[in-house]
Amino acid sequence: MSNPVIVAIDGPSGTGKSSTSRAVATRLGLSYLDTGAQYRAITWWMLSNGVDVTDAAAVADQTGKPAIVASTDPAAPGITVDGVDASGPIRSQEVTAAVSAVSAVPEVRARMVEIQRAAAAAAPAGIVVEGRDIGTTVLPDATVKVFLTASAEARAARRSGELGGTQSVADTQAALIRRDAADSGRKTSPLAKADDAIEVDTTELTLEQVVDRVVELVAQRRAAR
Numbered sequence: 001m002s003n004p005v006i007v008a009i010d011g012p013s014g015t016g017k018s019s020t021s022r023a024v025a026t027r028l029g030l031s032y033l034d035t036g037a038q039y040r041a042i043t044w045w046m047l048s049n050g051v052d053v054t055d056a057a058a059v060a061d062q063t064g065k066p067a068i069v070a071s072t073d074p075a076a077p078g079i080t081v082d083g084v085d086a087s088g089p090i091r092s093q094e095v096t097a098a099v100s101a102v103s104a105v106p107e108v109r110a111r112m113v114e115i116q117r118a119a120a121a122a123a124p125a126g127i128v129v130e131g132r133d134i135g136t137t138v139l140p141d142a143t144v145k146v147f148l149t150a151s152a153e154a155r156a157a158r159r160s161g162e163l164g165g166t167q168s169v170a171d172t173q174a175a176l177i178r179r180d181a182a183d184s185g186r187k188t189s190p191l192a193k194a195d196d197a198i199e200v201d202t203t204e205l206t207l208e209q210v211v212d213r214v215v216e217l218v219a220q221r222r223a224a225r
Ligand SMILES: Nc1ncnc2c1ncn2[C@@H]1O[C@H](COP(=O)(O)OP(=O)(O)O)[C@@H](O)[C@H]1O
Pocket: 011, 012, 013, 014, 015, 016, 017, 018, 019, 020, 158, 159, 161, 162, 202, 205, 206, 207, 208, 210
């Protein structure tokens, strides 16, 4: 049997991490984990339970309480919090605005990283894991590390397309830039490209081209080992 393949996909918001990761996992028969959904899920629980998300000590104190279970099936992604489907509410603008503060709390990160490593270890054929610190911190021995980028304009246009015009492209772009700055500037495992990650600028590429590129990188790495 060949060794499980671990693919780490990191990058800022709207660069195509989720779409690329799901498609790569499907093509290669691997599991898939959206770590951003886990940070969103714990943020949603904090907001729903009246925790002041700007109070790091209060967030740290409650971190162990919610049971967060993420699907690792690329054909049926989803996440539950205490058994309740949270897939919809975790995408709300309220959660998006609070998630950087919650995910900067070291106790939150320690708990999420533990869940993420357990999911990777349990994946029978291997896994594609996407986030901000997968190549640097969560799975530093990943088979392939990819860091996706795209212009702020392209990212904002993609995201506001998803939000269905509920927010202007300019407002979406400003919010993305604020969140990138918070995620890159935090002390504990900030958004960063690992030294051995391959950077792919997706601004001018279609999703299919990005997926092809990542699949090709995995094939090269598999052939080399
Ligand atoms: N290469 C691409 N070209 C155009 N649109 C893309 C591309 N990759 C992803 N998208 C679209 O951009 C939006 C954000 O992609 P997503 O995968 O959620 O990014 P991320 O996980 O990095 O935030 C989605 O609507 C997706 O369909």
